[in-house]
Amino acid sequence: MTAATTDRRAEMAALVRTHQAGVWRYLRFLGCDAAEADDLVQETFLAVLRDGFEVRSPAETASYLRTVARNRLLADRRKDRNRPALVDLEAAETVWAQVAGDDGLGDYLAALGECLDRAATPRVRRALTLQYADRASRERIAAELDMAVEGVKTLLRRARAALRECVERRLGQ
Amino acid sequence: MNPENDPRHDELRDRLLEQALAEVLAGAGPPDLTDKILAAAEQPESIPVQQKERVMKKRSRWLKIALPASAACLVLGVMVCLLLPATQSAREAARRASMRSKSERIHGLYDGYPSTGLSFEPRTAEPIRVDYDFDIDEDITRPFVVFGNEYGRGPGRGGDKYDMVVENPFRAVKDHPLSTFSIDVDTASYANVRRFLLGEGRLPPPDAVRIEEMINYFDYDYAGPTDATPLAAHLAVAGCPWRPEHRLVRVALKGKVFPQKERPASNLVFLLDVSGSMDMPDKLPLLKAGMKLLARQMRENDRVAIVVYAGAEGLVLPSTSGANREEILEKLGSLQAGGSTNGGAGIELAYRIAQENFITDGVNRVILCTDGDFNVGTTSTAELTRMVEDRARSGVFLSVLGFGRGNLNDAMMETLSNKGNGNYAYIDTINEARKVLVRQMGATLVTIAKDVKIQVEFNPARVAAYRLIGYENRMLAKEDFNDDKKDAGEIGAGHTVTALYEVVPVGATVETPSVDPLKYQPAAAPGETQESPSPAADASPATDELLTVKLRYKEPNADVSKRLEFPLVDRGASFGQANHDFQFAASVAAAGMLLRNSRYKGTATYDAVLEMATAAKGADPHGYRAEFLKMVHRAKDLAGRSEKSEE
Numbered sequence: 001m002t003a004a005t006t007d008r009r010a011e012m013a014a015l016v017r018t019h020q021a022g023v024w025r026y027l028r029f030l031g032c033d034a035a036e037a038d039d040l041v042q043e044t045f046l047a048v049l050r051d052g053f054e055v056r057s058p059a060e061t062a063s064y065l066r067t068v069a070r071n072r073l074l075a076d077r078r079k080d081r082n083r084p085a086l087v088d089l090e091a092a093e094t095v096w097a098q099v100a101g102d103d104g105l106g107d108y109l110a111a112l113g114e115c116l117d118r119a120a121t122p123r124v125r126r127a128l129t130l131q132y133a134d135r136a137s138r139e140r141i142a143a144e145l146d147m148a149v150e151g152v153k154t155l156l157r158r159a160r161a162a163l164r165e166c167v168e169r170r171l172g173q
Numbered sequence: 174m175n176p177e178n179d180p181r182h183d184e185l186r187d188r189l190l191e192q193a194l195a196e197v198l199a200g201a202g203p204p205d206l207t208d209k210i211l212a213a214a215e216q217p218e219s220i221p222v223q224q225k226e227r228v229m230k231k232r233s234r235w236l237k238i239a240l241p242a243s244a245a246c247l248v249l250g251v252m253v254c255l256l257l258p259a260t261q262s263a264r265e266a267a268r269r270a271s272m273r274s275k276s277e278r279i280h281g282l283y284d285g286y287p288s289t290g291l292s293f294e295p296r297t298a299e300p301i302r303v304d305y306d307f308d309i310d311e312d313i314t315r316p317f318v319v320f321g322n323e324y325g326r327g328p329g330r331g332g333d334k335y336d337m338v339v340e341n342p343f344r345a346v347k348d349h350p351l352s353t354f355s356i357d358v359d360t361a362s363y364a365n366v367r368r369f370l371l372g373e374g375r376l377p378p379p380d381a382v383r384i385e386e387m388i389n390y391f392d393y394d395y396a397g398p399t400d401a402t403p404l405a406a407h408l409a410v411a412g413c414p415w416r417p418e419h420r421l422v423r424v425a426l427k428g429k430v431f432p433q434k435e436r437p438a439s440n441l442v443f444l445l446d447v448s449g450s451m452d453m454p455d456k457l458p459l460l461k462a463g464m465k466l467l468a469r470q471m472r473e474n475d476r477v478a479i480v481v482y483a484g485a486e487g488l489v490l491p492s493t494s495g496a497n498r499e500e501i502l503e504k505l506g507s508l509q510a511g512g513s514t515n516g517g518a519g520i521e522l523a524y525r526i527a528q529e530n531f532i533t534d535g536v537n538r539v540i541l542c543t544d545g546d547f548n549v550g551t552t553s554t555a556e557l558t559r560m561v562e563d564r565a566r567s568g569v570f571l572s573v574l575g576f577g578r579g580n581l582n583d584a585m586m587e588t589l590s591n592k593g594n595g596n597y598a599y600i601d602t603i604n605e606a607r608k609v610l611v612r613q614m615g616a617t618l619v620t621i622a623k624d625v626k627i628q629v630e631f632n633p634a635r636v637a638a639y640r641l642i643g644y645e646n647r648m649l650a651k652e653d654f655n656d657d658k659k660d661a662g663e664i665g666a667g668h669t670v671t672a673l674y675e676v677v678p679v680g681a682t683v684e685t686p687s688v689d690p691l692k693y694q695p696a697a698a699p700g701e702t703q704e705s706p707s708p709a710a711d712a713s714p715a716t717d718e719l720l721t722v723k724l725r726y727k728e729p730n731a732d733v734s735k736r737l738e739f740p741l742v743d744r745g746a747s748f749g750q751a752n753h754d755f756q757f758a759a760s761v762a763a764a765g766m767l768l769r770n771s772r773y774k775g776t777a778t779y780d781a782v783l784e785m786a787t788a789a790k791g792a793d794p795h796g797y798r799a800e801f802l803k804m805v806h807r808a809k810d811l812a813g814r815s816e817k818s819e820e
Contacts, residue, residue: 024203049214091181122794129796133199
């Protein structure tokens, strides 16, 4: 293997490693399920790598990859109209650019982790864990937390609102 | 409309939060597709998979028509000769693709955990039997097969490296009334086992399962000390769930808790491996994210330095006040992997920086982050451990964080952290980094007692035999207990330590190792299986006490140990009467024995573990116990699949 080939491979690997999580999360945000996002991430990077990738700034690269991914997603959806609907793409792009930044949601996830640790009570964390990790029903959450079923919805809604406010404050928004 | 007030934006921000919650709480994050993408990018042809399949089908149809005619036609015959193997090859490729797709679907069942990109491949490859260089009792550890060399095969060879674990046997009290061991607060084995089960969808090798580290991974609600003593002890005994005729004794310690505000000033040196082997998504990027979490906890009177080691060691950031958080984060963010590893030189530089910035009465600690691939320089394990031991005596302790798979030198990292008066954790996800470096930062950084040793004296009037579950590489000679020169484990602020003994009451059948009769002593020799003496037959002095736990520890800066003593009386409680923490710890121990295929697992099954652990899950605010249940479900599935394939 020549030095140029090695360098090229390292460059490709660095591109994929740096941006694949962000592209995947973006596609999930637009409405893809996990398997569809897996496929589209692979197709996006293959298209970019085969077309001859040029190193740009991280922000430009992330934005370019998102555009390629979005176009491939739209092309797929045109072929298969039975798939679930996507979100409003224009609004989604605006929100993603404002909230997720160029690191593919990395800072957002770190801020959310800190807010969960510091701002959420054990009871709220438990309720959120039951909902998002265990996919428990409201009845089960109510039983585990010894509360009325009607109260679970309110507890979770307030918890999400407080977390969103905490995360966005930490991110300076 | 002002975008700030656009209701669509508000909904989308809620959506983003829910997506992030699913990733943080359930691990529903992106898979690592690097290898797949790079492999596909290097293929010369660029026909999409669906198109290839269509081409194959057209060829097959054409062959059905052409084959009869080709019998009379030499040219066509030659074509058939050429095309048939190609078609078979294509069919074989399609079959393999189908199997791969199936394996990916199996892997996809584990969506709750971030994938490492390693898929659970069907057993089409010739399995490699792991060979040891020494004899192993087949009853103690089962052989295992691997696809590749990722489990490691000994010194100087690639792959993960684990020390062999030989389980503690039952010991007769009349021959061995004392059981002595050092505490162990490491949790690396649990996180590593979790990665095997949930991340890679396969059973861990038995030697990767250290049961005490699995038990000690969890928080238990033990009360802390109420006086000046740094430790509180909590003893309990109840029925043994996997051997109803036996008793299960729990010895638990709880370290004094420091409120965050009272945490002593810290002088930390991050010693980071940036060698080529760290250039994997689950290594350097995770390392950087984890250390950023820790850096964000630093205060004005804390200090952080960053030393990296690869081809040559280097000081990336001189010792810097925690107030300069942005500078620390920026330096961490700029790290790149490359070069081979000179771990020894890096450690020397890190210790020198720590010594130069020593904080009296503070926390002085080197935090080594590596996959353990110390492959360049004068870095024999013996030399490194000697150096680490020397520096620990001078007050600079060492913690080790392990990352990644493929080169993981589990054995060396555990040894170094033991000798360096530190702890060893394995970081497989950002959630684990958060647990070790944020939630349990006090326990990870602030040592409240060192050289903590436990010696249990069993009452022969009540106990015929006993077995300590786990702690195999922490066993001490009975003489070591009072020997203050003998090194032992450290306990951090708020740490909990739990040890379980399976106890055979007098009168029950005892299985202890066979010993030849003594030629010059009148005492009767123990048989391989024997009836233990009845309570009346033994005229031992004591009392109702089942046992006495003796504890020795040193203050962090002291050289002389202090001694505590706690007796335990058995009131005959059943397992169901034990509290949730006791039951949960027992369920983890049973799961560990099943994963090791222990000869001592008795009637334990994965279903029984699930029943016990589900009933004892309790509040579980961080979801760690729920995750354990997922692991047990997965282990049950994998063990069942493994048994079927062996049939």
